[in-house]
Amino acid sequence: MKVLASAPGKVTLYGEHAVVYKKPAIVASIDKRIYVSCKTRDDNSVTIRALNLQVPGVILTYSQDGEIIFETDYGRVLSAVSYIKEAISLTSQFLGSFKGADLTIESSMPVGAGLGTSAAVSVATVAAYSKAVGYELELKDIARLAWSTEKNVQGIASPMDTSISTFGGIVYLTQENDDFNIEHLDIPSDMNVVVGYVKRQFKTKDMVELVKRYREKYPDLIDSVIDTIGNLVVEAKKALLKGDLKYAGELMNINHGLLDALGVSTKELNDLVYIVRAFGAYGSKLSGAGGGGSMIALVDKEKVSDIKTAISILNGTPLPTKIGCEGVRIEKAEE
Numbered sequence: 001m002k003v004l005a006s007a008p009g010k011v012t013l014y015g016e017h018a019v020v021y022k023k024p025a026i027v028a029s030i031d032k033r034i035y036v037s038c039k040t041r042d043d044n045s046v047t048i049r050a051l052n053l054q055v056p057g058v059i060l061t062y063s064q065d066g067e068i069i070f071e072t073d074y075g076r077v078l079s080a081v082s083y084i085k086e087a088i089s090l091t092s093q094f095l096g097s098f099k100g101a102d103l104t105i106e107s108s109m110p111v112g113a114g115l116g117t118s119a120a121v122s123v124a125t126v127a128a129y130s131k132a133v134g135y136e137l138e139l140k141d142i143a144r145l146a147w148s149t150e151k152n153v154q155g156i157a158s159p160m161d162t163s164i165s166t167f168g169g170i171v172y173l174t175q176e177n178d179d180f181n182i183e184h185l186d187i188p189s190d191m192n193v194v195v196g197y198v199k200r201q202f203k204t205k206d207m208v209e210l211v212k213r214y215r216e217k218y219p220d221l222i223d224s225v226i227d228t229i230g231n232l233v234v235e236a237k238k239a240l241l242k243g244d245l246k247y248a249g250e251l252m253n254i255n256h257g258l259l260d261a262l263g264v265s266t267k268e269l270n271d272l273v274y275i276v277r278a279f280g281a282y283g284s285k286l287s288g289a290g291g292g293g294s295m296i297a298l299v300d301k302e303k304v305s306d307i308k309t310a311i312s313i314l315n316g317t318p319l320p321t322k323i324g325c326e327g328v329r330i331e332k333a334e335e
């Protein structure tokens, strides 16, 4: 059987990093997706083809003597492939049945830019593979298997990215006893966010470890920053449900300051975060693990174009983005 599944990327509205320490988070799916196709084989081999992963940071350098150097980040491509391998292994263990398969992965968003692509790869692979080998998994099972995939590949991961990629929408995520719960938030449709990204030098795993080490060094200080982020997320939920975008924006600004205090922002991200405020955003913050990567701005509809210009001025790449899109889905299934 041949199945094509897709799963969306995400932006974190509030609460990344603190969510690793079981604090709540508010996260939204975006209209950019990872596509995984899976065709079962007659033998036990698995092949993986990575096409068009839009890896950011491809560099072309040429010198006076005409030498051309082309650098790309194959590490990111390999990293995407390791999530697929682990997702297949965990899904076949869960189903109690293994079949060889040919997999192909494509992306409509830059991979490794902090938009939750590794989670989307894991979710889409679990969905495509399980369906191709003849099973209909519940969404909660897809989310759990994809979360375990991320934990196994990265060493540590919260259920945030894999949950939003599975369920889609705009979600308030809480955690208890090694499990998670999601609440879909009904947020005014006129809420606009603009995403911008810069080249990212570090992986999510590196950034999560950086916070872990900082916390070991300054336990009380870092725990109080993490607690404050958790409290702020509870407030942000109220602000969003009331449609109070000014307050929601201020809470984003505070969240960014606290992430910077955790050591996960960079000068390039800070520059983008501040310039969009000067151009009239309600608020802005880095989104995702940091160390480069993505930022988001909460903006009025009329300001969207100005904010994109502001991001470009400082060499960020603006990404036109709708939030609250559908979660994992089967695009096509044929015998």
Ligand code: MEV
Pocket (backbone or CB within 6 Å): 015, 016, 017, 018, 019, 020, 114, 116, 156, 157, 158, 159, 160, 161, 204, 207, 208, 288, 289
């Ligand atoms: C990465 O998108 C979000 C982090 O909170 C890590 C995680 O939740 O696993 C930094």
